[in-house]
Amino acid sequence: MFAVIETGGKQARVQVGDVVGIERVAGDAGAPIVFDRVLLLGREGAVTVGSPTVAGASVRGSVVEQDREKKIFIRTYKRRENASRRSQGHRQHVTRVRIEAIEG
Secondary structure (H helix, E strand, C coil): CEEEEEECCEEEEEECCCEEEEECCCCCCCCEEEECCEEEEEECCEEEECCCCCCCCEEEEEEEEEEECCCEEEEECCCCCHHHCEEEEECCEEEEEEEEEEEC
16 A cells, blocks of 8 residues: 655655655654645555545654755856856755555
C-alpha cells in the first residue's frame, strides 16, 4: 500500500517504513505527526484518486530528526561587469519523518 501526500507545497510518495524528508515541521524526535492531505491511495490492484484529497484518508508518522539539506550554490554572473559576479550558498531546513501507518 502506498499514498501520495502533500506537505509544505510539495508532494511525496510514501509507504509504511519509509523515511521521508519534508519541509521543516515543528516537533522533536519521536513526536507523532499526521498528514491528512492525502491525494492518492494505492492498494493491491486498486487506486483511489482524490478530488483534491481522498476523504477519510490519513498517514501517520513520527519525527526522526530535524536536519538541513546538502548545501547548494547560487552563482550570478553578468558579462562585462566585474561587480556582478556573486556566489551564495543555501541549506534548506528539513524534517525527516518515518511513516508508520496509512489509513483510509
